[in-house]
Amino acid sequence: MELLLVEDNKKISEFMIKGLEESGFSVTLAENGVDARSQINERNWKVILLDIMLPDIDGIEILQYIRYKKIKTPILVISALGDPDDKVKALNYGADDYLSKPFHFKELIARIYALDRRMNMNYENSSDILICGDLKLYVDEHKIMRKGREIILTIQEFKLLKFLMENKNKVVSRTQILNSVWGINHDINTNIVDVYISYLRNKIDIDGENKMIETIKGRGYRIKS
Helix, strand or coil: CEEEEECCCHHHHHHHHHHHHHCCCEEEEECCHHHHHHHHHHCCCCEEEECCCCCCCCHHHHHHHHHHCCCCCCEEEEECCCCHHHHHHHHHCCCCEEEECCCCHHHHHHHHHHHHHHHHHHHHCCCCEEEECCEEEECCCCEEEECCEEECCCHHHHHHHHHHHHCCCCCECHHHHHHHHHCCCCCCCCCHHHHHHHHHHHHHCCCCCCCCEEEECCCEEEECC
16 A cells, blocks of 8 residues: 655654554655645655644645645645644544544554545445456546555557446447547547557466457457456
């Protein structure tokens, strides 16, 4: 599980990173708000651990920025500000949970896992998720997961996989794929579909087994669950 820790106090961040990594997490540190904003834009995080009192952009502004960008990553605010009004303010601006310093490390771990479980439940209940076997496509997030691993796709690869999954267990012709994914309404002499099917197979069949995309000779392709 990849976490982003936003903390400017070096002593605290070293303590937290050591404990989190020993607990099996992968942690990236942002020591100020500017760095945090850059890291947030670069990749998808499982959970963001956010301090409020930062040297440049404070944590509340970071919260507002994340939610303005419609990033749904769970955010656990960890702050020395323990007043109920501070907690209410952070939660109102988009935090999912609030933990006051000092804290028990076991409680921190439990809260991280609880946030991740809650996020996964929300995904499973969403109409914006396509599922085919152990492959999951999150439409709004442009995110692909298989066997707990995120798969990075280009825009066209994502559109192709989405079309196949919307028609799972059905055979779709090259012409149908060209029309839906590339906006070409007839089958021209191009092998672009075959090339992109090959790209997808190389990415989603991560263990070389349980191959999902079938070639149906003379007809097209099918993704099977």
